[in-house]
Amino acid sequence: LRPFPSEETTENDDDVYRSLEELADEHDLGEDIYDCVPCEDEGDDIYEDIIRVEVQQPMKMGMTEDDKRNCCLLEIQETEAKYYKTLEDIEKNYMNPLRLVLTPQDMEAIFINLEDLIKVHFSFLRAIDVSMMSGGSSLAKVFLEFKERLLIYGKYCSHMEYAQNTLNHLLANREDVRQKVEECTLKVQDGKFKLQDLLVVPMQRVLKYHLLLKELLSHSSDRPEKQQLKEALEAMQDLAMYINEVKRDKETLKKISEFQSSIENLQVKLEEFGRPKIDGELKVRSIVNHTKQDRYLFLFDKVVIVCKRKGYNYELKEIIELLFHKMTDDPMNNKDIKKWSYGFYLIHLQGKQGFQFFCKTEEMKRKWMEQFEMAMSNIKPEKANANHHNFQMYTFEKTTNCKACRMFLRGTFYQGYLCPKCGAGAHKECLEIIPPCKIGELFHIISSLCQGGPKMVAVQNYHGNPAPPGKPVLTFQIGDVIELLRGDPDSPWWEGRLLQTKKSGYFPSSSVKPCPVDARVSVWFAGNMERQQTDNLLKSHISGTYLIRERPAEAERFAISIKFNEEVKHIKVVEKDNWIHITEAKKFESLLELVEYYQSHSLKESFKQLDTTLKYPYKSRERSTSRTFTRSPVFTPRVIGTAVARYNFAARDMRELSLREGDVVKIYSRIGGDQGWWKGETNGRVGWFPSTYVEEE
Numbered sequence: 001l002r003p004f005p006s007e008e009t010t011e012n013d014d015d016v017y018r019s020l021e022e023l024a025d026e027h028d029l030g031e032d033i034y035d036c037v038p039c040e041d042e043g044d045d046i047y048e049d050i051i052r053v054e055v056q057q058p059m060k061m062g063m064t065e066d067d068k069r070n071c072c073l074l075e076i077q078e079t080e081a082k083y084y085k086t087l088e089d090i091e092k093n094y095m096n097p098l099r100l101v102l103t104p105q106d107m108e109a110i111f112i113n114l115e116d117l118i119k120v121h122f123s124f125l126r127a128i129d130v131s132m133m134s135g136g137s138s139l140a141k142v143f144l145e146f147k148e149r150l151l152i153y154g155k156y157c158s159h160m161e162y163a164q165n166t167l168n169h170l171l172a173n174r175e176d177v178r179q180k181v182e183e184c185t186l187k188v189q190d191g192k193f194k195l196q197d198l199l200v201v202p203m204q205r206v207l208k209y210h211l212l213l214k215e216l217l218s219h220s221s222d223r224p225e226k227q228q229l230k231e232a233l234e235a236m237q238d239l240a241m242y243i244n245e246v247k248r249d250k251e252t253l254k255k256i257s258e259f260q261s262s263i264e265n266l267q268v269k270l271e272e273f274g275r276p277k278i279d280g281e282l283k284v285r286s287i288v289n290h291t292k293q294d295r296y297l298f299l300f301d302k303v304v305i306v307c308k309r310k311g312y313n314y315e316l317k318e319i320i321e322l323l324f325h326k327m328t329d330d331p332m333n334n335k336d337i338k339k340w341s342y343g344f345y346l347i348h349l350q351g352k353q354g355f356q357f358f359c360k361t362e363e364m365k366r367k368w369m370e371q372f373e374m375a376m377s378n379i380k381p382e383k384a385n386a387n388h389h390n391f392q393m394y395t396f397e398k399t400t401n402c403k404a405c406r407m408f409l410r411g412t413f414y415q416g417y418l419c420p421k422c423g424a425g426a427h428k429e430c431l432e433i434i435p436p437c438k439i440g441e442l443f444h445i446i447s448s449l450c451q452g453g454p455k456m457v458a459v460q461n462y463h464g465n466p467a468p469p470g471k472p473v474l475t476f477q478i479g480d481v482i483e484l485l486r487g488d489p490d491s492p493w494w495e496g497r498l499l500q501t502k503k504s505g506y507f508p509s510s511s512v513k514p515c516p517v518d519a520r521v522s523v524w525f526a527g528n529m530e531r532q533q534t535d536n537l538l539k540s541h542i543s544g545t546y547l548i549r550e551r552p553a554e555a556e557r558f559a560i561s562i563k564f565n566e567e568v569k570h571i572k573v574v575e576k577d578n579w580i581h582i583t584e585a586k587k588f589e590s591l592l593e594l595v596e597y598y599q600s601h602s603l604k605e606s607f608k609q610l611d612t613t614l615k616y617p618y619k620s621r622e623r624s625t626s627r628t629f630t631r632s633p634v635f636t637p638r639v640i641g642t643a644v645a646r647y648n649f650a651a652r653d654m655r656e657l658s659l660r661e662g663d664v665v666k667i668y669s670r671i672g673g674d675q676g677w678w679k680g681e682t683n684g685r686v687g688w689f690p691s692t693y694v695e696e697e
Helices: 009-018 020-026 040-050 065-098 104-113 114-135 140-145 149-159 158-171 175-185 195-206 209-217 226-262 331-335 362-379 426-431 438-447 530-539 591-599 671-675
Strands: 276-286 293-300 303-310 313-321 325-330 340-350 355-359 392-394 416-417 455-458 480-487 493-498 506-508 512-514 524-528 546-552 556-563 567-575 579-583 585-587 643-644 664-669 677-680 685-692 694-696
Touching: 009 664, 009 677, 040 195, 065 104, 065 114, 065 175, 065 209, 104 158, 140 209, 140 226, 140 579, 149 226, 158 175, 158 195, 158 209, 158 303, 158 455, 175 195, 175 416, 195 226, 226 276, 276 362, 276 493, 325 331, 325 362, 325 530, 340 362, 340 493, 355 591, 512 530, 530 546, 530 556, 530 567, 556 591, 585 591
Parallel strands: 524 546
Antiparallel strands: 276 293, 276 355, 293 303, 303 313, 325 340, 340 355, 392 416, 455 480, 455 512, 480 493, 493 506, 546 556, 556 567, 567 579, 579 585, 643 664, 643 694, 664 677, 677 685
C-alpha cells in the first residue's frame, strides 16, 4: 500500500492539471473586445453590393489631381444618394407593412431610430447636392455642420445586436412574421438582400465617412479648402470613435448587469463604480483578522467588490473604496514556492483596516497589481489638479466636447473628467493642457499643495502703511518669500510668515502673488513619501532614476532615493547652520543646488559604493521596461507598419496603450480597425490604441 502523497507533493504535482485559463493568462491570450467585430467582412460585402456606384472603379492612369478630386466628390454624392434610397426602401417595403403584424415595442427593437436617420439624411443629401452645384468646395463645411446630428448613430449601432436577435427570434417563432418579411424581401432588389443584411448598412455607412474624406483630402493639396477638409476628416474620425465607444459601453454595461445579478445582498448599482477591470479568485486577509480566506474579487475603477462563492452566485462580503487606499507590494512572500503566496497590500490612507491579497502565481499577481494601478490612476489621475482644476471621473448625461481638444467625450458612462468648479469636461489625456480654471485660480492661494503653507512672493514693498485693523503687521521687501497662513480670496488682508526671519503678521493681499514652482524641482520632488512606497515606485525604473522625498517625522526632513543597479538606496539630507549637505566635505545653500551638483558629479565622492550621478528624475519619461512581460518567441508579434501619434491618449484599461504626441508606434494588428482600434507597441508597452490618433509613416 502506498501512502497518500504529502501536501507539498500534491501542490507541486497539480501543475499538470492547470487550466487553459491560467496558461492563457501567462501569454496574454485573453479575449480582446477590440478585435471582435461580428460579421465584419460579411457586412462590408453587403455594403459594397448595395452602395456600389460607377465612380468607385479604380482611377485611371494619367488623370490630373482635379480629375481625381472630382471622382472623390462624385463618389461621396452618389453613394450618399444610394444610401438614402436604401433607407427609404427599408421604411417603405419593411417598416410600413410590418406595422400590421408587429407591436410598437417589436418595431422599435428591430428598427431602433431608423426614422430619425432618414430625416437627418434627407437634409444631409440635400446639403451635399447644394455644395456640389458650386464645385464641392464647401463640402467639408457640410460634414462639420452635421457632425452633432449624426450622433444618433450611437444609439442605432449599439442596439444593432439586440435588433438582429429580436428579428431572428420572431422569424423562428411566428409564422405570420416570417411570411410577411419574405413577402417584403421580394420587393427590394428582387429579394437579393435579407432584412438582416439591410439593417447592417447604416452602421457600415457612418463608419465610411472618414475614409471618403481622407481620400478626398489626399487629392486636395493645393485647394483653399484644404484646412477645412482636415477639420472635417477629424470630425468624422471623432464621430466614428464615439459610435464605436457607445457600442463598446453597451457591451460593458451588459457584462456589469450579469455581475449585478450574480452577487447577493448587493444594494448599489455596479455601473456607478466605473468599468470592470478584472475579476477572479484570490485569497484575502484583513490586517485586523489574520485568517486567510478564499474570496472572489470584482475590480472596478472605483472599488473592489469582495465576495464569497455560493455555487454559481456570490455573497457580498466587502466593498473597498480605492480612493481611500494605496497599494503596496509584498516582495517577501514571492520567495515562497507554494501557490497562493504571491501577495500585495491595500492600505487605508487614514490608518483604518487594510487588506492583503494572495495570488496563485507571480504572473497572476502582476496582472492584478497592474489593474489596481490602472483603476487608481483613473479615479486619481496625476494631472487632476493641473491649472487649478479639480477634475473627477464623471458620467455626462449629454454628449460633451473636451475643453482642450474639442473632440467628443466618448461612450455612455464615465466618458471623461469634470471640474465641478468651472464645469469643464476633459479626456484623461487632456487634463494637463486644459486652460486654467478661472474659479480655481482664486482659491489656488489656499489650496496649494506646497510644503507647509502656500508660498507667495512680494511684488511690492510693504512697511506697515496702511496698517491691518487691529492686527500685527508683517513688513517685507520686493522679492521676499512669504508662507501663507491664512488667506480668504475676498479679504484685503492675509496672514503670513516671512521665511527669512520666521516673523508672522498681516499684510495687503494685493502686495503678493503665488510663488512659481521651479520646473527643475517638479520633475524630481515627490513630497511626503514613505521608504517602502519609494522602493516600490523606483524598483521598476532603470538604474540612475532618483527622487527627493520629505520625511516629516524624522530629524532630517529630506532624503535622496536612487535606483542603483538592482537596489534602491536612500541618503539622508542634513540641514545644519543654514547649510545643506549629504557629506560634511561638500555643502550647499539650497536643496536645488545640491541636486544640480550631483546631476553632474558622482555620488561616490561621498559614498564609495555608489558610483552614479542623479541621472533620471522619476517623473521624466525615461522608464524601465523591466516590468514589461517577456513572451516566448512563439508569441512575438510581427510588425506590419509604423505610425506617429498625432494626439495624446491615456489608457483606461491595461489592454490599452497610452500615447504621447510624437510617439513612434509599431503596428502589430489592424484587425480591430472597424471598431477604431489597432494593436501596437511604443515605449516598451504593447496594447490597443485608437487608429485615428496616429498617422502611418
